[in-house]
Structures are given as C-alpha cells and as structure tokens.
Amino acid sequence: MPGIHIVSNTERLSQEVLTKNLEALLHYDNYYRETLGQGQNLWIGFTSYPGYPFETLKRGDLLVVMDGKIYGHSLRDLEEELTGIASKWKEAGQDLSMTVKAFAEKYDGDYLIFLADLKRGNGLFFNDPLGRLSVYLAQKRGIVISREMGFILRLLKNWLEPDPQGIASYLMFSFPLGERTLYRGIRKVRGGVILRLEEGNIFEENYWKWDLGEKQKIQSVRKAAKDLRDIFLDAIKKRIMSFPSDRVILSLSGGLDSRAIALAFKTLSVQYHPVTFLDHEGIYGKDVEIAKEVSKKLGNLTTLIELGPLKIEDIEKLIELKGGLNYIRMSSRIHFLREIKNRFGDRISFYTGDEGDIILPYIQMSSRVKSIEDLVHWLIVRHRVFKEGEVHRITGIDPADIAEEIGNMLAEYPEDSLYHKFLHFLIFERRFKWGFEGEDRNRFFFWSLAPFYSLEFFTYAMSLEEKIKKYHRLYREFLALLDGDLIDLPRAQWGFPITSKKVYMREFMKWVLFQLPTLTAFLDRNVDKKKVKMRDPALIDYLESCLEKSTAVKSIINVREAKKILSQETGMERERFSAILTVLLTFIKFSDIT
Template identity: 30%
Template sequence: MPGITAIENPRECTSIDEILRAVCFDDRYRRHEIVGDTDMFVGYTGYESYPVDVFEADEYTAAFEGYLYGTDAVEETIDDAATYIIDGEHEKLRQWIDGRDGDFLLLVADRTSGKLWVLNDVFGRLPTYRATVGETTVVSRELKVIRELARRLDVNLEADRLGVSQTLLFRYSLGTRTLFEGVERLPPGSLLDVETGAITALYKHRFDWFENRSHSTGENVRRLTELFLEACANRASVADETVVALSGGLDSRAVVAGYDHVTDRLSAATSAMKANDEGKEVTVARKVAKALDTDWNFYSVERSDRHLDDVLDFTQGMNNVWIANGLHFAELVADDHTHHTAMLVTGDGGDKAIPDLTCPRSVATTGELVTAIIDELSYFPIDTVSELTGIPEREIVASVRERVDSYPETNLDQKYAHFLVRERGINWLNHGEDRTRYHLWSTTPFYSTPFFFEAMACPPKQKRGTSLYREFLTGLSSTAVEIDYADFDAPITSFEYRAKRYAYNWLGDYPKLKNGVVALLKGRNNRSPGTRDVVRSITDVNKDHLGKDSVISKRQLGHLLNDDEEYSDDQLHLLLTILHAIADDRVVTRTTEPIL
C-alpha cells in the first residue's frame, strides 16, 4: 500500500532504502525520506497523486497521509493535533478526532525528545501495521515492509494460528490480530506511542444509544440526506474528478445520486468478468447512470495470473486473491485518468449505516449471540477450520466471545451490530477498499463521521424492511429508486421486493437453510474455468511448503482437497491466499512464476 513507514531504532537495519524499494510496485512509485537518523526513520512511498503531506514546525515534523474533508485550514488543523499529541493533552485530542471527517493517518516526530506518535481516524480507514522485530520497532501502511524488514534481520515471523483460524472462519481476523504473531493492526481512533507501544483509545464506538428515536422517519431522513450531500460535496472538493464504482446494489446508487446533486465533475464505472458483461449488475448499473444522465463506462476485468500475483504481493494475505478482478478494475480506471487526479468513490459503509443491523435471530445470552455470529457470518465451517489449524472449536468460539465481551453495548442485538462494523467493516471491507489505493485514491461518503453516527442513532424499527433506506434513496433520486435492486430483481418500492425481503429475513432463523438457498441462487457450486488450477496450486503448496509443524495441517488439507467439490471458488481462493502468505517467503518478494 502506498503510504507512511516509521522505524524506531533503525540502526540494526542498513537496508531501509531497499525495503522501501520493495514496495514501489510499478514505475509510478517513488520513495521519500522525511526523517532519517540513527534513532528514527520516517518516509513514505507512493505515486505522484497519492496524498501525503509533510509539515515542519519548530518542535516537530508531521507526516499526514490521506484527506480531511470539509476544511480548508488543513495545516492549522494538523498543527492543533500535533500540539495536543506532544503536550499529552489527550482530552483535547479526543475532541479533535471526534470532530474530524476524514480518511487519514498522522505521524508526529518530536525533534526535542525524539519521540514518535501515530494517530488514525475513528474508522481506521487506512489499515496500518506495527511490530517489533528484534530491537527495531516499525509502523507501516505496508505489511510487506514489516515482513521484508524481518527477513533482512533474519527474524522469522511465525504464523498466528488463531489469526489464521479466524481468517478461515470469517475471511478476516478479529480485533488487532493479523496472520502473523507479533504483527498487529492499529485500532481505529487511537494514538500509538511508537517507543513504548502504548495505545491510547481516543474514540470508542457504541451503537445502542439511538438518540434519534424520538424523531420521525421523515425527520431522520431529511437530516441524513443533508449530511450525506455535505459528505459528497466535501469529498468532491478535493478531487479533479469523481468516478463512482457503480453496481446493481443500493449503496453505490445512493452515492452516484448524491454526487449528482453536488458536482458536475462526475462519471460512473462498472466492471464485470468477461463472461458476465451483460449480467444483472451491469444492466442495472447502466439504467441507473442513464436515469441520472451520468457518464458511464464499462470495464471488462479478469483474474489474470498477474493480478492474482499482485494481490498477494501488495496485501500479503490480507485480501483474498479471489478479488483480483477488483484490482484490475482499479488499474483500468486509473489508466483512464492519468491526466488529472481522480477519486474512485464506493458505497462502502452503506451496508452498515442505514440497514437494520439487528441479529437476524432471537438471542437471549452472549453464548447464543456468539453462536449466531458464527452461524450467520462464517465462511468455512468451524469444524473444518478446527481440523485444518488444530485449534479446538471451543477455543475459536472463545476468541469470538472475547471480542463480543469487549464491546460496550448492553443490548445483545447491538453487540451484533458492533461486530458487523468493527470486525467485518473495519477489519475486512476497509482492507478491500484500501486495495484500490494501489492505483488511485478511494473513499466513501457513508463513512463521513457526521453522517454515519447520525444514521446509527436512528432506531432499528425505522430501518427494518429497508424502510429508512427506501425513503433516503427516494429523497436522493425518485427515479433511481424505481430501478431494480439487482440482488432481488425488483425495485425496493415494489410489493415483489417486500415479499422477497420477508422470505429472506424469515430464513435468518434457519441459517443452514438460508446458506443453502443463497448458494443456490448465486450459483455457489458453479465452478469457474480456473478452479482446477487453484486446486492444483493448493496441492503444490501442500506438497512442497507445508511441514508437520505447519499452522495448516498437511494431512487435513489433503483430506479437504480430496473433497474440493464441496467448496466454492472463493473459499478455495481464500485458502490459497492464506497458504501463500504463511507457507514460505514467496509472498514477500514478487514471484517469478505465476501462482497458478
């Protein structure tokens, strides 16, 4: 990932420039040194339009990655935060971050004391990693930097067995955990003292207050619409052009409708695999763009060997290679906008802010809630995960409960909502959106802090059955809301949609049946032409790179491969991703041979 790297006590490592060179992924990338001495190194990598700014003051040097939206006084705002950090005024810093709308990472180096701090936004929109390797502490936007540093210091970063188990179970590990022992993610809304490793939580999410329960649905929709348009305008103001990644769903539709109100420097782009270039998603997206009179471009994408290899090289196992077609889409959009700064805007966060996030089945205890989370959100069955990693099911369940117990909500349904935002949203979907930034900046108005928290303050009863979303989207575009929602083949204003939605919600009490129906409708067992290549690649890794002490059992993986027809394409791709990340060092340095 383009972005900031800080290394404290870098004297053990004499090859920092070579490490940064390893994350210059194409000829657009450059590496930059901001601070370089025997006690600390601060630098960054990125392409010309990637947003990193350096501010020099008498006491400090600050590196700011990303954007603050809705303020013209960026340097003064950064100076306030840096002063609060250096002076240890955490209460003022809490107020500062609470009022900030942005996707950012701020690093502050105090010239007098030699101390170094890192601050991120309340949603952790720019995933950042930290580790101590030998005597050297490193914080970086690039997991590859940490792995490359460890390799050069001859330190083996062991795979984290529980992190691997959680990733197989959900597609993402929980909390600050990663696939590697001793490598953690920076929690959202936190301040890290790099020297001591101390983390100060400056913002704690809580989703059970519902301050807007006394307002009518109409009043809440009017306020949400106002805040959403403001979020769109603030983001449009920092880009030469906005390109909305438009699908057949509701979230990206709301985004393109919102931007249509606030800017004329707007276009929409839709991608599909070559075999699906006339599928539902594309047809609906084309209709939405036409209804809004927005320029629309279609991109035919693929999961080529190069893009699969790129996903591994760029994200080091944090993105499933199954989404290599998404990386190809970002690349094509960036190639079409080389003459100016374009921003790719997604509907990320829309699935969290506006829908009803209540647990889809009734739960009376925390144990029942944990069971519901695993039943509803698991990717590989928990018994399969346990067999592959050797961790008993009860320990995996206990790790999920530990996370749930850490949430501040007293209402079990809202603990479920917290899991969806904190783990699924921040730990998984943020990483997916971050992938786009290898080629161009990406953001979403749904994670505008004023909008998101206003939406989360609306009571679940107003959100049920897509009712709040229907009114919200109608306010943005009465025409776009009447176009089919691709997932249901019907507009959300129709009786047909309400009937299908009711049936889908009813299935929530029967997770196995629900998963079977969804799999049938989505063609879960329809294999892509490259599936046999994936199976062969997993077989090769099992044969050549897994030993008897490997985190993933060589024997159990062999059993899974004997029944590979039981698993979907994306499950097999996830397994391949994890194996390549943990089995050997090929993922650290770009492979000379395709992974498939």
C-alpha cells in the same frame, strides 16, 4: 502501499536496509519514495504516487505528517491545532485523549496524523475514529508502524512467526479476528487510537469509543432522511472540492448505494464517469443492465470493463500488495483497477458506495439468540467458510478456542443488548476488515472514497433507532429526497425496486430463515448463484502445488488433511478456494524473500 512507514529503535537497522525495504514498495512505474526524517532512535519514510494525498510540515525539530485527507482542509489549515497537540504531548503527564477527540470530532476525513520530535526521537500517532486507512503495528525487534503489511514482513523476515489462531479464524471467516493478522506480534491498528513512541517504548490509548446502543429519539423517518441527505451532500461536496483537478470516477453497480452517489452528483452538478464490470461467470449481468439504465436516465454513459477468469499473476500481485489481508477472490479487481487507470489517467478520485447497505437498513438477527453463547454460534454458522471441524483438522486449533475468542470480544463491547453487540461485530469486524482492506487495495492505483463513511453521516445513521430503518423505510425516503425519479428502478440483487411491496415479503422470509441458521447457511452454499465453483484445472493444480511447495506451508497447516477435505469437493467453492490459497500464498511469498 502509498503512505507512511515508521521505525523505532533504528540502531538495529541500517539506512541501506530501510531504503531497500522502501524500494520494494515501488509497485508501479509512477511510484516514488523518500526518507522524511531520521532522528535519535526514529526513522520515517514514505512511498507515494502523483495524486495520493500526503502532506508534511516541518517546524524546527517537529515534523508533522498527514497521510490521507481531512476533506476541505490542507495541512496548513490545521497547523495551529496540530502543533498545539504536539506541545501538549511534550508536557509530561498530559492527557491527550480529550484533545485528540476534540480535533477528530471537528473534521471529516480518511487520515492518520504523525507528529515526530526528531531531536528526541519520539513520535505521536493517531488516526481517524473509524480507522479508515489500514495501519499495521509490529513489536518485534523494536517497533514498526506501516501502511503496508509487506514493509513489515520484509523488514522482519528473519523473525516472522505464524499466528495459528489468526490462520484458523481466517479460514473460518476470511479475515483474522480482532487485531490479529496471520503473524504473531503484528497486528492491525483499530480506529480512534493514539500511539506514543517515547524513549524506544510504545504506549497506546483509545480516544474514541463506538457504542452502537446509544440512540437518539427521532420519530420521523422523513426528518431523519432529510438530515442524512444534507449530511451526505455536504460530505460529497467537501470530497469533490478537496481534489479539484481529479477526474471523478464512480464505480456503479445495480445496487442502491452507488446509485445514491450518482444522484448526489446530479444534485451537485458534478461531472463524473460511471464504470462497471462484468465478471467472467456473468453473475453480475443484471447489475450491468441496471447500472446502464441509471446512467442513461442521468444522461451519462457507463464504461463497461469485462473481467476474465482469475489469473495466477493477478492472484500473486494481490498477495504482494496486501500481504494476505484482502483475499484472492478479489484479485480480478486488479484488472478492473488497472483498466480504469489506463483509460482515465493518473489523477483519479474513485468513488464507491461501500457499506451504504449496512449503515441505512435494519440488519436482521435471529430472535433465537438469547445469550452471548447463542450469538457466537449464530455468527459462526452464518459466516463460516470452512466448518469448525475442518478448521481443526487443517490447523490443529480447537474450534472452542475461536468461539471463546469471539465470546470474549462480544462481552467486551460497550453495548448492552445482544442485537447491538451483533451489529458491532458485523460492522467493526466483518465489514470493516473486508471493506477497508478492499479500499486500500484500490488506493494502490488511485485515491478511493466512500462517502457513506463520512464521520458525521455514519455517526448520525448509527444513532437512529432500528424501527426507523425497518423494511428499508429510511433508505427509501433517503433516495426519494435525492431524486424521486430513479427510485422505481429495480435493485439488481432483488429484481424489484425499493418501493415495491415485495420488500416487506422479502424481509419477512428473511426473518423466517434466520430462525434456522443452519438451514440458511445450507441454502447460501447450495442455492446462491454467487457461490461459484472453481473448476479451472490450472488453478486447482496451482493450489495443490502450493500445498507442497514450501516448508513454511507445512509448518502452519496439515497438508494431508487439507488435501483430503478439498478432494471431497466436486468443484471447490470460490470462497473456500480463496481463503486457503490466500493463507498459503502469503506464507510462501513472505517466507521466501531474499
């Protein structure tokens, strides 16, 4: 992964070992690596490629690093404020949380900052409030902070231990819960966090708290939509200005989110290239039709990239790149991203509409949820990949332990209402795990931007009361203010436009189904055409060989039970295939490193 890698307690590791591990991260020909600084008990390195935003400043013994981008600003623009934070940090006993929060509130970006006192071997890390760039922290044999999971797994290969609870939750949801990864002692760092590395120890504090129950009283849908439109346009303008020499590529689907970005580009007179893909099964054929229609009406031509079937080499490449944290169903995206790079060159700003569909609409929850226990049950039944009993048979983890962990997380959320706790879980667990890890997959090839995650846009949208968002009223008005001419084009997933009265019927039917989560889950599994069955004999054989391939696999799951469960299926659901194969390949890959 392009980005920073930090090791404390370096007396246990030679420069040769650290350099070797950096070189293992040079995934493509245009990658390069460098050691940024080495002080007493502290080592800082980075890997990158031309076009990846990474800046450094050195002032005496102070090294200032910005990994990622604060849009509209260079590191030199921020030098005075960041050196001021460094000075305050060096004064023992100073509270940094308010100072860092004041800095973060002023700027919009996808970034992390690291301030290194090379003379003393200490460091100060903080990331943006949303944690837009994935960062991992290991506290085994010292302290390692890295943008790439593989760096940690290679560096600590002799001390890796599986986390059974992390594996069980991965099989259930396709992501580990909380800060867990698949390994004990290695966790994902949340957003809005300060880490202080001092005298070989680490101290952590949160400078930002997300409370989705805090609402502002805005009654007018039009005013809210107008405010959001203005914030959205400003956010995109800052992003475009930050990369003036890049080709602007828009991943355009048949949905509303990428369409909103296309409309914003039109308003701002941005020259861009829309690209879309057609999957091997043809499920997204309607998306391709709508994407082409949107482009045509905007005077553009869409580049279509056709994806073949899942390939073993792409599956293994994704495991190498993401260390199991972007599950292998997404491996076909490797071909998509590689093709974009081949066709448009190295200097690319890649825009996606990620998460507009959860930030702007009202997200429904069953009205039968009356307690934390009800909410835990609802979340499990709605989002599980493997059932609780299956997870228990494969991993030995009691499903009650997973339910208890979810319940504890929900109880600790700052929101008072069950609905807002549900929303917090959906956004900060499910969507942020999938979405942010997916964006970092993109960043192995070029810089990926998601304007809906502009801090000001996200904060404003999530502060609006739910009644403004119901029946897509807010989203409809938002799109109309961007460009009323395209609002009547259908959304591919629905088959009708957001202006249709069918939206109301759809939301009502969804509400009815959500009162019966087990029925909804059954329909999802048996009716939803996107639940593709894996029938490729080569891939099924590959999975079976992985079950027998490594002692590492046999130490983390019950192979006999896994085979028994999988053999009962006539064509394995792609979700289940992806979840279990991701776990298996991660341990095979990183347990057999030499």
